[in-house]
Amino acid sequence: MKQYFVDRVEEGRFVVCEAEDGSRVVFEKSAVLGEVQEGDCLVETDGVLTVDGKATRRRRERLITLQRKLFGK
Numbered sequence: 001m002k003q004y005f006v007d008r009v010e011e012g013r014f015v016v017c018e019a020e021d022g023s024r025v026v027f028e029k030s031a032v033l034g035e036v037q038e039g040d041c042l043v044e045t046d047g048v049l050t051v052d053g054k055a056t057r058r059r060r061e062r063l064i065t066l067q068r069k070l071f072g073k
Contacts, residue, residue: 002044003055006036017042 004017004025015027015036032042032049041055 003052004042004044004049005059006038006040006042008038009036015042 003020007016007018007024009015009029013029015029015032017025017027019025027049029036032051034051036042036051039056039060041052041059042049043052043055
């Protein structure tokens, strides 16, 4: 199982991601099962890409906590 983090969606057709090793990967949006948006965590299992809602929520919560620590809000 591989994990990717969605950086952005370009032209409504391409999903630009960061892989766990820091490399950039681009997928066709149609290759992802379900709706995908910036900040989502994707998992690839047996060649199938899906949005991992639980991992996405955890990651967003960590980022919000970090922002609050950095900016004092």
